[in-house]
Amino acid sequence: MAPSETLKKRKFAVLGARSVGKSSLVLQFIDNVWHENYYPTIEEHFNKTVTYNGAKYDCEVIDTAGQDSESILNAKHAIGIHGFVLVYSVTSRTSFDMIQVVYDKIIDFCGVTDIPCVIVGSKVDLTTRQVSAEEGQALAKTNKAAWVETSAKNNLNVAKVFDLVLGEVEKNSPSQQGDPPASRCLLM
Numbered sequence: 001m002a003p004s005e006t007l008k009k010r011k012f013a014v015l016g017a018r019s020v021g022k023s024s025l026v027l028q029f030i031d032n033v034w035h036e037n038y039y040p041t042i043e044e045h046f047n048k049t050v051t052y053n054g055a056k057y058d059c060e061v062i063d064t065a066g067q068d069s070e071s072i073l074n075a076k077h078a079i080g081i082h083g084f085v086l087v088y089s090v091t092s093r094t095s096f097d098m099i100q101v102v103y104d105k106i107i108d109f110c111g112v113t114d115i116p117c118v119i120v121g122s123k124v125d126l127t128t129r130q131v132s133a134e135e136g137q138a139l140a141k142t143n144k145a146a147w148v149e150t151s152a153k154n155n156l157n158v159a160k161v162f163d164l165v166l167g168e169v170e171k172n173s174p175s176q177q178g179d180p181p182a183s184r185c186l187l188m
């Protein structure tokens with residue numbers, strides 16, 4: 001990197017129902033590791049430098065605890081966040097239904113109509129599918145979000161998730177030179 005070139009910082013929150021594979025996705029992206037065992041997450045932060053459109057970005061990824069429809073959105077997972085990764089499992093209709101719930105909580109909290117976001121259908125290596133690709137795409141279209149299906153187990157489309165969310169963030173960056181607004185949330 002040229003001395004004058006500054007690393008752009010971007011912060012992403014990974015949200016979704018319990019056990020959909022958020023941590024597995026993040027760990028595969030950050031460290032290229034895969035764990036079969038399930039360890040519920042409280043909250044973990046990771047950093048990775050990625051290149052997008054020839055520029056280097058220092059990406060902070062927040063792996064959050066699983067949500068349900070009763071969960072209150074943690075302010076830390078909306079304020080100062082540039083892009084959102086919303087994960088459901090293609091093997092769980094309930095987790096798919098949670099995506100709109102979480103999306104709506106974020107836009108309500110931030111007082112905006114849409115957010116830079118990628119919707120992720122995880123665990124496509126499993127044969128017990130409950131949510132079709134068409135349903136995933138339709139949900140993403142409704143919410144003006146990017147969409148992709150992944151398998152953390154087989155490292156399928158994992159890097160693409162973060163490429164897509166970075167793309168959604170940079171799309172909203174006016175000049176694509178400066179920093180885009182971080183979720184446009186204000187603390188009063």
Ligand SMILES: Nc1nc2c(ncn2[C@@H]2O[C@H](COP(=O)(O)OP(=O)(O)OP(=O)(O)O)[C@@H](O)[C@H]2O)c(=O)[nH]1
Pocket residue numbers: 017018019020021022023024025035036037038039040041042064065066067122123124125126150151152153154
């Ligand atoms: N077959 C398969 N299993 C997966 C995949 N991703 C995650 N799992 C499994 O699903 C279980 C839950 O994965 P986690 O990554 O811990 O899920 P999480 O969403 O972080 O869970 P919470 O911390 O409770 O929110 C674990 O047993 C993983 O091994 C995948 O791509 N394929």
